[in-house]
Amino acid sequence: MIINLRVDHKVANIETIETTAKDLEIIFNKIKKDLDIKEYVEINTCNRVEYYINTDIVSYENDCFRTENENIIIHYDDMAIIHLFRMTSGLESMIIGEDQILGQIKSAKKRSIDENHCGKILNTLFTKAIHVGQVVRQKTYINRGSVSIGSAAVDLAEENIGDLKGKHVLVIGAGKMGKLVAKALAEKDLKAIFVANRTYYRAVRLADELNGKAILLDELSQCLPTADVIISATGAPHTILNKEKIEDFIDSKKASSIIMIDIANPRDIDEDVLDLGVKLFNIDDLRGIADENKKLRENEAKEAERIIESEFNLLKNSFKLMEVEDLLADIRLSMENIRTKEALKATSKLSNVEGSAKIIDNMSKSIVNKIFHDMSLNIKKVAEEEDHDVIKTLESIFK
Structure with a gap:
C-alpha cells in the first residue's frame, strides 16, 4: 500500500501549513514507529509538506491515520500516485507549470536513497513520477514562459x-x-x-x-x-x-x-x-x-492530464508484475536446482562418452528455459488480471 500524507497551499495558508506541518510530523513518526515503516520519502517545499510511505501491513482503518486536523490530507494507492504525477508535472504547484518542483522531488528521492529509506516500490514510483514530469514538459507548453x-x-x-x-x-x-x-x-x-x-x-x-x-x-x-x-x-x-x-x-x-x-x-x-x-x-x-497563470495554461493542463493517465496505467501494470517477480525468481531457482542435480546424475552415467557433460548441460538448460518461458508468461498474465487467489496458490506450491 502506498500512502500520501500532506498539507499544501490548496487547503491552507502559509501560517496554517507551518502549524499543521508539526501535527503531520507527529502522525508520521507514530506511523513509522508503530508500523515499523522502512520505506518513505519526505517532500518539503515553500508551500507543502508531504510524506510518501510504502507498507504492506496496514489497512485504511488503522488508528494511526486518525487525526482531528482537517488540513491534513491522506490519500492511498491510486490517488496518492496520481497526486505525485500531477505534482512532478507542475499541476499541483501554486504557479502552474513551474519547474522547481521537479528538482525538489528529485532531491527528496535522492535524500531518501542516501538515508536508506527508498526501497524498490518507492524507487520505482518516484523514478516514474520524475519521468512523467519530464515528458509533460517535453510534450506540452505547460512551462513555456512559466513564472516561478x-x-x-x-x-x-x-x-x-x-x-x-x-x-x-x-x-x-x-x-x-x-x-x-x-x-x-x-x-x-x-x-x-x-x-x-x-x-x-x-x-x-x-x-x-x-x-x-x-x-x-x-x-x-x-x-x-x-x-x-x-x-x-x-x-x-x-x-x-x-x-x-x-x-x-x-x-x-x-x-x-x-x-x-x-x-x-x-x-x-x-x-x-x-x-x-x-x-x-x-x-x-x-x-x-x-x-x-492558471487560466493561461488550461489547455496545456488538459494535455498533461492525458499524459499522466497513460503513464499511470503503465506504472500500475509494472506494479502488478513486480508482485510476482519474487515468485518467478523462486520458481526459476527451484527448476535450476532440479536441472543441476539431474544433469550431474546423467553425466556420471555417461562418463565414458566424450563431451557428454556439455551436451547434457546444454540440453537441460534448453528444456528449463522453454518450460519457464511459458510458465512466466502465464503467471505475468495472472498478475495483470489481478487474480490474487491463483498467485497465492502458486506461492504456496513453489515456496
Missing part, C-alpha cells in the same frame, strides 16, 4: 511599488529560491542589489551574477536603510527579520515605502514589522498571480 515563485514575488513587488528601475533591492537567501528571485531581478534596471546569506561564498556567487554586492546575514544593517524592496527566501527554521532588528536602521518615513516579501517556509519575517509601517507580503499574497 521567485519571479511572481518580483511581479508582486512591482504591483505595489511600481517599476523597479533605479530601486535598491535586498535578497535574503542564496539557495534555490533566492536564485529564482535573482533570475527575475536580472531583467530589471536596478540601482543596487544586495544578496545576504549565512554562507558568504554562496552570496558572492549569486551577487556576481547580478553585478551586486554580497553580505553576511549579520551585516544586514549595511543595506536596510536604503532598501526599497526586501525579498527573503532562506531555509532558516526561525525568523531573520523582526521589528526589533530593523527599527534602529529604518525611520518611520522610510518604512512606509518599503516592500517586504517573504517567500520562505517557515517564514523569515515576523509580522510585527507591520507596526513600523512596512508593507509585508508572503506566499499567500501570490495567489492572484497564480490564478492568472
Whole structure:
C-alpha cells in the first residue's frame, strides 16, 4: 500500500501549513514507529509538506491515520500516485507549470536513497513520477514562459511599488529560491542589489551574477536603510527579520515605502514589522498571480492530464508484475536446482562418452528455459488480471 500524507497551499495558508506541518510530523513518526515503516520519502517545499510511505501491513482503518486536523490530507494507492504525477508535472504547484518542483522531488528521492529509506516500490514510483514530469514538459507548453515563485514575488513587488528601475533591492537567501528571485531581478534596471546569506561564498556567487554586492546575514544593517524592496527566501527554521532588528536602521518615513516579501517556509519575517509601517507580503499574497497563470495554461493542463493517465496505467501494470517477480525468481531457482542435480546424475552415467557433460548441460538448460518461458508468461498474465487467489496458490506450491 502506498500512502500520501500532506498539507499544501490548496487547503491552507502559509501560517496554517507551518502549524499543521508539526501535527503531520507527529502522525508520521507514530506511523513509522508503530508500523515499523522502512520505506518513505519526505517532500518539503515553500508551500507543502508531504510524506510518501510504502507498507504492506496496514489497512485504511488503522488508528494511526486518525487525526482531528482537517488540513491534513491522506490519500492511498491510486490517488496518492496520481497526486505525485500531477505534482512532478507542475499541476499541483501554486504557479502552474513551474519547474522547481521537479528538482525538489528529485532531491527528496535522492535524500531518501542516501538515508536508506527508498526501497524498490518507492524507487520505482518516484523514478516514474520524475519521468512523467519530464515528458509533460517535453510534450506540452505547460512551462513555456512559466513564472516561478521567485519571479511572481518580483511581479508582486512591482504591483505595489511600481517599476523597479533605479530601486535598491535586498535578497535574503542564496539557495534555490533566492536564485529564482535573482533570475527575475536580472531583467530589471536596478540601482543596487544586495544578496545576504549565512554562507558568504554562496552570496558572492549569486551577487556576481547580478553585478551586486554580497553580505553576511549579520551585516544586514549595511543595506536596510536604503532598501526599497526586501525579498527573503532562506531555509532558516526561525525568523531573520523582526521589528526589533530593523527599527534602529529604518525611520518611520522610510518604512512606509518599503516592500517586504517573504517567500520562505517557515517564514523569515515576523509580522510585527507591520507596526513600523512596512508593507509585508508572503506566499499567500501570490495567489492572484497564480490564478492568472492558471487560466493561461488550461489547455496545456488538459494535455498533461492525458499524459499522466497513460503513464499511470503503465506504472500500475509494472506494479502488478513486480508482485510476482519474487515468485518467478523462486520458481526459476527451484527448476535450476532440479536441472543441476539431474544433469550431474546423467553425466556420471555417461562418463565414458566424450563431451557428454556439455551436451547434457546444454540440453537441460534448453528444456528449463522453454518450460519457464511459458510458465512466466502465464503467471505475468495472472498478475495483470489481478487474480490474487491463483498467485497465492502458486506461492504456496513453489515456496
